[in-house]
Ligand SMILES: O=C(O)C1=C[C@@H](OP(=O)(O)O)[C@@H](O)[C@H](O)C1
């Protein structure tokens with residue numbers, strides 16, 4: 476699908492929105508709800524394509540999941556109640572689904588085959604296949620299990636101590652979920668802290684997880700009990716409008732009920748350091764995940780250097796941070812972000828290529844990018860390359876480019892934010 480966005484005169488973003496539920500938390504609520512004993516109710520679940528694919532995968536293993544008014548109800552089968560799927564499990568575009576599912580399936584004594592779209596077929600699976608094999612799972616796939624399609628036969632796992640070469644919540648989560656069904660204890664050590672939604676969600680389902688700095692430990696053979704989950708708004712979705720509020724002149728907007736788990740708030744730290752005018756009002760949060768209403772006003776930003784431990788806390792926000800940097804005074808350097816190369820697209824390449832078409836001065840580096848500020852953006856024909864976050868970043872860029880911006884493959888946005896264009900419309904009119 477191609478969308479044409481027309482910007483006439485000075486656009487401003489004003490008003491209040493609620494972004495859809497957090498994608499990472501939604502996946503985990505469905506997964507743990509499915510393998511728990513008893514019912515789980517999930518309020519605020521994201522119904523973007525990625526999470527719908529997670530739901531479909533569990534339905535194919537005999538789990539009943541249905542929408543009921545404003546919540547989704549999952550009839551947990553207990554782990555032993557999962558059925559060997561007759562059909563192939565299709566994860567679509569979702570890296571979180573395939574990697575976390577491999578972790579769950581590693582403990583299940585049956586065969587399953589997982590596939591996804593063209594983007595998933597290029598993303599590395601050896602980062603989870605390798606530790607899961609060490610635990611005892613039998614995994615095969617393209618290039619010896621490095622790429623999907625992947626088949627797995629689980630069961631008979633032993634706990635391991637694994638030191639992950641990457642700070643990846645998907646790797647950590649896959650190992651912890653396998654550890655839940657392994658003999659003994661499983662420990663994951665990561666080089667930097669990655670998002671901790673799996674650990675928090677496991678506790679909410681009555682399971683003990685121990686965290687000691689960069690080490691996370693889980694004891695095997697713990698049963699999960701169904702519960703009620705309230706999913707806060709996705710800070711990675713809010714990031715597009717918060718950044719728009721900061722860089723589009725004369726804007727002021729509020730995003731309600733945004734998840735502010737500290738492992739995800741790198742975007743707030745960066746916007747603040749660049750000089751954005753932000754107010755965060757923490758709302759009544761349950762014990763699983765904190766949330767806040769966030770208000771932002773347009774202000775002059777300055778270029779900064781972004782790298783090190785903050786990278787896992789804002790990895791999915793780098794495309795929109797790059798756009799913010801084009802409007803800042805001075806240069807912004809993003810480094811230590813090689814992981815961008817193995818997302819839905821190579822996000823170093825796609826950000827640089829598409830923003831350059833709109834007149835940005837931006838250069839790719841081996842581990843990030845250098846962005847020269849003060850650019851006057853112009854409309855262009857651009858492409859999301861099937862990557863939701865690139866599509867949304869380009870749509871926000873179009874607000875600064877007077878004329879008609881055409882975005883190819885804009886349907887990708889429904890992966891994480893089905894109402895994105897409706898909200899953009901509401902805020903700009
Ligand atoms: O665990 C998760 O829900 C996610 C972890 C991150 O990926 P990595 O684990 O590959 O860093 C992130 O980029 C992705 O959007 C969602």
Ligand SMILES: C=C(OP(=O)(O)O)C(=O)O
Nearest residue numbers: 568569570571791818819
């Ligand atoms: C990288 C992302 O997701 P996933 O890895 O689940 O495809 C993302 O949503 O930006």
